[in-house]
Amino acid sequence: MTYGSMITPIGSNSVENFSAMLREESGVDFVENSGFNNENWPLGKIKSLPNKNRYNTLLTEGCKQLTSKHGKEIFDSDETIVIVSSTKANLEDLPNDTFSSTRNILTDELGLKNKIVIISNACISGVIAINTAADYLQSNRYKTAVVIGIDVLSDFVVYGFQSLFALSNEPSKPFDKNRKGICIGEALGAVILTKEKINDDFHVEYLGGSSSNDANHISGPSRTGEGLFRSVNKSLERASVKSNDIDFISAHGTGTNYNDEMESIAFDRLGLIATPLNSLKGYFGHTLGAAGLIEVISTMKMMENNTLLKSVGFEETGTSRPINVLKNNLNKEITTVLKTASGFGGGNASLILKKVQ
Amino acid sequence: MKLIGTCKISKNGAFLNGKEVELFSSDTENWKKECYTNLNLDYSKFHKMDSLAKMAFLSTEIIKKEVDLSKYDENELTLLFANNSSSLTTDLKFINSYEVKGSPSPSLFVYTLPNILTGELAIRNKWYGENCFFIEEKFDVEFFLEQINFYFSKGSNACLCGWVESNKKNEECFLFLIEKNGKENIKEQLTTLYKQ
Numbered sequence: 259m260t261y262g263s264m265i266t267p268i269g270s271n272s273v274e275n276f277s278a279m280l281r282e283e284s285g286v287d288f289v290e291n292s293g294f295n296n297e298n299w300p301l302g303k304i305k306s307l308p309n310k311n312r313y314n315t316l317l318t319e320g321c322k323q324l325t326s327k328h329g330k331e332i333f334d335s336d337e338t339i340v341i342v343s344s345t346k347a348n349l350e351d352l353p354n355d356t357f358s359s360t361r362n363i364l365t366d367e368l369g370l371k372n373k374i375v376i377i378s379n380a381c382i383s384g385v386i387a388i389n390t391a392a393d394y395l396q397s398n399r400y401k402t403a404v405v406i407g408i409d410v411l412s413d414f415v416v417y418g419f420q421s422l423f424a425l426s427n428e429p430s431k432p433f434d435k436n437r438k439g440i441c442i443g444e445a446l447g448a449v450i451l452t453k454e455k456i457n458d459d460f461h462v463e464y465l466g467g468s469s470s471n472d473a474n475h476i477s478g479p480s481r482t483g484e485g486l487f488r489s490v491n492k493s494l495e496r497a498s499v500k501s502n503d504i505d506f507i508s509a510h511g512t513g514t515n516y517n518d519e520m521e522s523i524a525f526d527r528l529g530l531i532a533t534p535l536n537s538l539k540g541y542f543g544h545t546l547g548a549a550g551l552i553e554v555i556s557t558m559k560m561m562e563n564n565t566l567l568k569s570v571g572f573e574e575t576g577t578s579r580p581i582n583v584l585k586n587n588l589n590k591e592i593t594t595v596l597k598t599a600s601g602f603g604g605g606n607a608s609l610i611l612k613k614v615q
Numbered sequence: 616m617k618l619i620g621t622c623k624i625s626k627n628g629a630f631l632n633g634k635e636v637e638l639f640s641s642d643t644e645n646w647k648k649e650c651y652t653n654l655n656l657d658y659s660k661f662h663k664m665d666s667l668a669k670m671a672f673l674s675t676e677i678i679k680k681e682v683d684l685s686k687y688d689e690n691e692l693t694l695l696f697a698n699n700s701s702s703l704t705t706d707l708k709f710i711n712s713y714e715v716k717g718s719p720s721p722s723l724f725v726y727t728l729p730n731i732l733t734g735e736l737a738i739r740n741k742w743y744g745e746n747c748f749f750i751e752e753k754f755d756v757e758f759f760l761e762q763i764n765f766y767f768s769k770g771s772n773a774c775l776c777g778w779v780e781s782n783k784k785n786e787e788c789f790l791f792l793i794e795k796n797g798k799e800n801i802k803e804q805l806t807t808l809y810k811q
Binding site for chain 2: 294345346347349352353355356357361373375376377378379380386390393394396397413414417418419420421422468469470471472473474475476477484485488492496602603604605
């Protein structure tokens, strides 16, 4: 698996993003009148996107990056499958189908030969999409699987999280004692999975992944971290690694009280309490369907550069289980990493990656 | 693969394994509520669900009349669902709540994700297995069978799948339960039963 594209509020490719993160830059900033009652919520907004047509503009730009970096041939092949992860796609198309422009743009920009697979499974969409890409490669029908995660800011989503009292009125502080909630963001992230290395860029090996439902509540996490615990155990088993082989965790860490507490309980139950971890939501906000992708890409950058990024916004332990949230950037070589995600509908997903030596 | 059971429901009726079950009169506007009442269920969460979740819930309960779903281990049943319109019906209602009715409704917002229905089924039946929701242009049997094969090869022994759609033109759910062991021509059976 290697880099595809990455467009966030702090950078328009993975190198720019990683440099900004090393400088501890955050893309979360107050946006005037973004709330239902004209509140100025802190959001992860990509300032270069137009007010109208945000989704289509971002998706088109992401595709252009993919073809300029990798050429058109890899996408325009009958041995390539494209998988998209998005929670809301293009809400500007309502009352019509919100996902049809996705298919049109991808076909126009990438010239695809096969049908496009779209996954819309709330905040765990990105991790499930990468797991599904690995399934396609393992079936031997395809040589290449491209995964694109994307969601953009909208009144719809901001008002929705506001109505649930889930938004933070300051840049979010995942896992911190004084965390107040989520900051919503927007981004696009893409990775390319192949059987063999396709260029000289850094590659990681996908070892395994899974999902599991909490079977508990549609909009709140399980108090015992049940689904996350089960998903990580299943992923470890599929990857044939043990919890003490995990060098680093790219956690979900939204910054809400219940979610972050749930994750600490699950990681404790999994024997991962001392494993270094971060949440990247402090840099980008919660970018929903793009989150899994941009967090995996950032984690690959950490593996490539032997530098673990601090969890921006975290100062003091704020969960009942004292997990090892990174307060400072750390120079450390890591080989095997765990990525997790949890979301509405009781969904939890995880995957395990290994550095290609 | 073996096809264990199917249920198709829409305002035109409920069909269990291809046979009509009398659970509501087809001219009722509120057919889902009538169906719930006639199934003699006591599950108050049903009334809060959106149209997608209600249909998936009812279809599962109807299949349970003939298949004991509790025989599956709590981790081994995979839920794979798809539709074309995502949560369109609820999306429009949620927009109406803040554009017309005065404030964004949190109870509508939580249903503006299509995969919420898999959460509802997991809660009702205590299923901790894998879930995925796909957005597809139309019901595609081959796509479902491909996905089911992926999950069977990863260790799942049964998949409860559904095409569940709610938009201005159409409200329908086609649910099917498939077990790993067996050699049946499921593609033709499903194509026929879906068209019913």
